[in-house]
Amino acid sequence: MKPCKTSFQSPFAAHIEAFITQKRAFGYSYSAEEHQLRRFDVFCVEQKITEPTLTKELTKQWIEKRAREAAKSQHLRCSAIRQFALFLSSCGLEAYVLPVRKNTVSQSYAPYIFAAEELKAIFHATDQMTPCTISPFIHEVMPMIIRLLYGCGLRSGEACHLKKCDVSLDDGMLTILNAKNEKDRLVPMSDSLADRCRAYSKRMGLLCPDTAYFFPNKYGGCVETFTIYSWFRRFLFEAGIPHRGRGKGPRVHDLRHTFAVHSLRKMAKDGMDLYCAIPVLSMYLGHENISVTEKYLRMTATVHPEILEQLQRVYGNMLPADLEVEQ
Missing domain, CATH: 1.10.443.10 (Intergrase catalytic core)
Structure with a gap:
């Protein structure tokens, strides 16, 4: 496990370290998120925060969009602070949990799933x-x-x-x-x-x-x-496959999406328990965690509705409608 540095200075210092340690114990790399929490730690020092209380006002200040900041960067800050708030709440501390927002960045591209003939x-x-x-x-x-x-x-x-x-x-x-x-x-x-x-x-x-x-x-x-x-x-x-323009694909990366969807379809067709299939596919693809792989379920259900019933039986309605697809 990659240890986090111990240079946090704000009242949240010990909690940030414990949070990152917990995430990595679960198998997450958490490098980009650690960087955001370091910036949050500095932000709290600059704001002269004296108590480890994550208020709504402090959260709103932190997630406010910066000049020339990409939407994806702001989304990462929102995600990191929301997860940290959930951790603080689990520790019995007062914390404002930022509501889940629709990720407009990920919605800008719908993966193209190639048919066998294509x-x-x-x-x-x-x-x-x-x-x-x-x-x-x-x-x-x-x-x-x-x-x-x-x-x-x-x-x-x-x-x-x-x-x-x-x-x-x-x-x-x-x-x-x-x-x-x-x-x-x-x-x-x-x-x-x-x-x-x-x-x-x-x-x-x-x-x-x-x-x-x-x-x-x-x-x-x-x-x-x-x-x-x-x-x-x-x-x-x-191959006679029309390209929909820059940023719309089909892209090379859609070959990977297609592999995942076709693999899930084959495992379902072969009678494999999808509850077991998803972790296997996650390891094969090298995903950071299983939740990334689960996002292929909706694509699979859309392209191959014949296995939708199996997916719903295993995972129910746990998947949100605004899924972020791995890039």
């Missing part, structure tokens, strides 16, 4: 690539990396930074290191995807033998995420 068309478009002098390996890299993004639900950065030593071709296992939320994890591939990786590795061993990266660029470093983004737009066009 995925086939995208894969076909990648397979039509030919060598070019500007990027001599791209015709090998893109078909494999796009399949891996969907087949394993990886984030683009995770796939780009895979090294050869992170890909076990013998047992079809990926080792994802230093991913989002400072998490490492093992990701097994399907047999068919592992077979493709083995064939790809043999070809790349001839084309680019000296690089340490599984998906190299022409300089021997790793392929960049912006390269994937630019090619993906082309694949969508060639």
Whole structure:
């Protein structure tokens, strides 16, 4: 467990430390939230707060939107102070709990869930690539990396930074290191995807033998995420899938969303208890906590209504309507 620093100075100091320690004991990284609580601690000192009482007035002052502050940053401050207030209340202290607000940031984009035929068309478009002098390996890299993004639900950065030593071709296992939320994890591939990786590795061993990266660029470093983004737009066009404009997608990250939704559908179809399925999927995707994975339930129910009854039976109405989707 990563210990929090002990430099808090306000009357809330001991409670902030205990709160962060509790969160990390539950498996949360809580780095960004710790940063916000440090700023809140300084704010309380500047406001000459003398008692550990989180009043409505103090909370409103703290969450007031700052000049040139992004809505996402303000949302993070609101979320952190609300969770801290709940912690204080659980300790028997007086605390104003900020009501849950609709996250307008997350509502600006609705994830696109690809149909099976659309995925086939995208894969076909990648397979039509030919060598070019500007990027001599791209015709090998893109078909494999796009399949891996969907087949394993990886984030683009995770796939780009895979090294050869992170890909076990013998047992079809990926080792994802230093991913989002400072998490490492093992990701097994399907047999068919592992077979493709083995064939790809043999070809790349001839084309680019000296690089340490599984998906190299022409300089021997790793392929960049912006390269994937630019090619993906082309694949969508060639697959006949309309792009709805900047910020509206479909995006590369929607391959990960699609993997999660399709995985839940398959587990439900196979008769797996969804109460057990969600934690398994959460570990596979490398989510910080299970609540992030649960947000895929609504997407699954929307795209595949045939399993809505199972989802409601397991989780009831615990999911809010304004779910924030992982970015």
